[in-house]
Amino acid sequence: MEDMRKEILYSREQIDRRVTELAAEISRDYAGRELVVIGVLKGAFVFMADLIRRLGIPCIIDFARLASYGAGAVSSGRIAITKDIEMEIRDRDVLIVEDIVDTGLTLSYLVRTFQERGPRSLKVCAFLDKRMRRQVSFEADYVGFTLDDGFVIGYGLDFNEKARFFPDVYIVTNL
Ligand code: IMP
Ligand code: MG
Numbered sequence: 001m002e003d004m005r006k007e008i009l010y011s012r013e014q015i016d017r018r019v020t021e022l023a024a025e026i027s028r029d030y031a032g033r034e035l036v037v038i039g040v041l042k043g044a045f046v047f048m049a050d051l052i053r054r055l056g057i058p059c060i061i062d063f064a065r066l067a068s069y070g071a072g073a074v075s076s077g078r079i080a081i082t083k084d085i086e087m088e089i090r091d092r093d094v095l096i097v098e099d100i101v102d103t104g105l106t107l108s109y110l111v112r113t114f115q116e117r118g119p120r121s122l123k124v125c126a127f128l129d130k131r132m133r134r135q136v137s138f139e140a141d142y143v144g145f146t147l148d149d150g151f152v153i154g155y156g157l158d159f160n161e162k163a164r165f166f167p168d169v170y171i172v173t174n175l
């Protein structure tokens with residue numbers, strides 16, 4: 001961590017503008033409805049906090065936590081829910097908010113699991129979409145920023161639990 005080299009990839013101003021745009025788009029799409037926003041812990045909590053405060057529609061929130069076995073930069077592919085949502089989502093309009101789509105394994109698992117509970121609608125909003133490392137085809141409905149590859153930290157995203165609190169997003173240049 002101490003000798004980690006990093007460069008700003010998205011500044012707090014860029015993030016602020018993009019989150020405002022996303023919130024406007026979501027608010028238009030769900031006009032007149034109440035949204036159930038489900039954050040994926042821990043990474044999504046910063047993005048979700050900013051996003052819901054810019055929505056022009058009412059929402060209620062809940063959180064889920066998943067484990068993909070293996071810590072660090074690479075996920076192993078075995079996913080499990082370690083903390084489920086506490087809310088009933090049947091017949092509700094549900095928006096999953098996640099920090100990043102990488103292999104796609106986490107979100108495709110979560111979408112499949114929640115779909116079985118009979119929501120009225122189910123969409124995904126990801127702050128970042130890392131395109132190059134997909135193992136399963138998965139497209140988020142709303143995406144903040146798209147990048148090809150690389151390890152990113154800050155704005156909720158961690159490297160072994162560090163760096164979540166950085167207000168900007170950095171790319172690690174010496175991994
Ligand atoms: P995947 O799409 O199932 O591979 O998993 C995505 C999860 O891996 C995210 O929710 C992040 O927690 C983590 N992750 C993937 N890439 C990065 C990164 O560049 N920085 C920080 N966390 C990442
Ligand atoms: Mg995560």
